[in-house]
Each structure stands twice: as structure tokens, then as C-alpha cells.
Amino acid sequence: MPTLTYSPPSYTTGNVIYGTGILFTAATGTSAPSDANLGVGTAWTGLGWAYVGALLDGVTVTFNPSTQDINIEEQPTPVGVAVTTANLTITANMSEETLANVNLAWGNAGSIAVTAAGAGQPGKSVLTLSTTLTEVAVALVGKNAYGYAGVLQIPNVISAGQVQTAYRRAAQQRVYPLTLNSVCAFSLITWTYLTAPATS
Amino acid sequence: MTEMPQPPPGEQQADEGAPVPGAAPAPAPAAASSRIAELEAELSRLRSDAVAGAKVLLRVAPPHVLFCHGGHTVGTAPTPVPARAAAAMTEAAAAAGVTLHQEG
Numbered sequence: 001m002p003t004l005t006y007s008p009p010s011y012t013t014g015n016v017i018y019g020t021g022i023l024f025t026a027a028t029g030t031s032a033p034s035d036a037n038l039g040v041g042t043a044w045t046g047l048g049w050a051y052v053g054a055l056l057d058g059v060t061v062t063f064n065p066s067t068q069d070i071n072i073e074e075q076p077t078p079v080g081v082a083v084t085t086a087n088l089t090i091t092a093n094m095s096e097e098t099l100a101n102v103n104l105a106w107g108n109a110g111s112i113a114v115t116a117a118g119a120g121q122p123g124k125s126v127l128t129l130s131t132t133l134t135e136v137a138v139a140l141v142g143k144n145a146y147g148y149a150g151v152l153q154i155p156n157v158i159s160a161g162q163v164q165t166a167y168r169r170a171a172q173q174r175v176y177p178l179t180l181n182s183v184c185a186f187s188l189i190t191w192t193y194l195t196a197p198a199t200s
Numbered sequence: 201m202t203e204m205p206q207p208p209p210g211e212q213q214a215d216e217g218a219p220v221p222g223a224a225p226a227p228a229p230a231a232a233s234s235r236i237a238e239l240e241a242e243l244s245r246l247r248s249d250a251v252a253g254a255k256v257l258l259r260v261a262p263p264h265v266l267f268c269h270g271g272h273t274v275g276t277a278p279t280p281v282p283a284r285a286a287a288a289m290t291e292a293a294a295a296a297g298v299t300l301h302q303e304g
Binding site: 028032036132 | 236237240241243244245247253260263264265266267268269270271272282285288289292293295296297298
């Protein structure tokens with residue numbers, strides 16, 4: 001007599017990944033470190049990438065396409081689905097209050113002028129704001145299932161989100177919400193996963 | 201059967217892997233990997249320059265010592281900035297009351 005078997009595929013717990021992401025930004029056109037150094041923080045900063053520092057609740061990557069069903073009278077289900085718009089957004093709540101982070105959260109539009117301390121002149125840094133939003137490159141580095149770096153790189157994003165920062169006595173640190181919207185062709189956005197060291 | 205030619209007495213053939221007299225010693229593995237890292241960093245810089253295109257040299261005039269805009273930072277020494285970013289940088293500097301000089 002034939003038997004009926006139930007045999008589900010096995011799953012890989014090692015592919016269940018958790019852990020923080022490291023968020024870097026840089027002027028557009030700044031190159032990334034070599035493959036071997038993708039997981040090395042100083043390799044990024046040495047090339048001009050800025051690390052945003054500590055975050056309140058990590059980094060969130062959101063892919064949000066809106067679609068249009070292509071329907072025909074003859075069938076109830078669509079015969080095709082076309083993408084009308086597709087937004088890729090990286091959001092984070094920056095916990096480190098630096099003028100660079102404030103500027104980044106507020107559109108990366110301002111400029112920071114530094115004056116050194118001198119006779120009768122205290123040292124100071126002045127952030128001058130602007131509404132001319134400036135594109136920036138972003139890289140999100142995390143550890144992948146192999147234990148090596150996995151890097152999401154978006155060559156052009158614009159920081160454009162509502163930024164609300166509360167100055168509280170003790171309830172919470174000052175937080176600067178960051179919303180980076182991609183403004184480049186999707187084909188320019190890459191995920192790179194290192195899977196094994198070089199053989200020699 | 202042909203007889204293999206023998207080296208003259210006192211002139212032994214070098215074993216494979218044995219150091220060749222007069223040749224530079226092979227670099228230690230640590231030094232080699234350090235050199236590889238240096239070259240990779242240099243390659244990244246060159247790639248970055250190639251993508252960024254032409255550069256101009258800008259410097260900040262006193263009393264300021266540093267000026268940052270759009271991810272580029274200019275110091276008191278002539279600093280290369282992508283030419284396409286120079287106009288925006290100069291405009292932002294003027295708005296902030298900072299004087300930038302272009303060198304060369």
C-alpha cells in the first residue's frame with residue numbers, strides 16, 4: 001500500500017542574522033574600500049567616509065515600491081504588475097549630537113566653519129544652515145551569515161525627513177532622526193557579501 | 201640510454217625553494233599583507249579620483265582653519281576638491297562668512 005510522506009526541507013539557523021549596522025556617509029563619488037577591507041572601519045574613514053556613530057534603535061532599510069496592476073476583462077487576476085514608483089529609504093535615530101550629524105539630519109545642506117582658539121578668540125565650530133539639499137553617498141555595513149562584512153551601498157541619497165529633537169532633563173538623550181532617500185537608478189545600488197577570504 | 205650532464209664538481213644545482221645566492225629575500229608574510237593593504241588603499245583612492253574627475257585646490261583663509269560642506273573638508277593647506285563641487289562649496293562658504301581661495 002502506498003504511503004504519503006510529509007518531509008519539509010530543513011532550514012538554516014545560521015542564516016538568521018541579527019546585529020547592528022554601521023552607517024557611513026560620504027561625498028558622492030567617494031570609493032569604497034577594497035573587498036578585503038570592507039569590514040574594517042578605519043578603511044572606510046581613511047577614504048573620507050564619516051561614521052554617524054551611536055544610534056538609538058539601529059538602522060532600518062525600507063524598500064517601498066508602489067505598483068500598478070495590469071488587468072484585462074477576461075480574467076479576474078492581473079496579467080502583470082508594473083512598478084510605478086520605488087523608494088529605498090534608510091532611517092536611523094542618531095544619538096551622537098555633533099554638528100556633522102545635525103547637518104546630515106537636516107538635509108546635508110549646511111556648512112561647518114571651524115575657527116581655532118587663539119588670543120582672545122575661543123575655538124568654535126559654526127554650522128550655517130541651508131535648504132539646498134545636497135546628495136550624499138551611503139554605506140551600511142553589517143555582519144553576514146558567513147561572519148564577514150555585508151555592505152549595502154547607495155551612491156546617491158538625499159537626507160529629507162522630519163527632524164524633531166527633544167531636549168529633556170533625564171528622559172532621553174537628544175536624538176536626531178535621519179531619513180536617507182535614494183535618488184539614483186536602482187541598478188547603481190549594490191549589496192556585497194563577503195563569503196570567503198582570499199586564497200593567498 | 202642517454203646520460204644526464206652532471207654539474208662540475210663544487211657547483212651543486214640549487215634545490216627548489218632554497219634561497220638563491222644574491223637574490224633579494226622574500227618579504228615576511230606580515231610585511232607582504234601590510235603592503236597589499238597599502239596598495240589596495242591606494243587603488244581605492246585612485247578609483248575615487250577617477251570617479252570624482254578633475255580637482256581644484258582650495259584653502260581656507262584665516263581666521264577659519266577648516267570648512268566642511270557636502271562631505272568635503274578644506275583646510276588651511278591647499279586641499280583637492282572635485283571641480284564639480286567647488287562652485288557649491290564656494291557659495292556655501294560665502295554664505296557662512298568664510299573665505300576660500302583657489303590655488304593654481
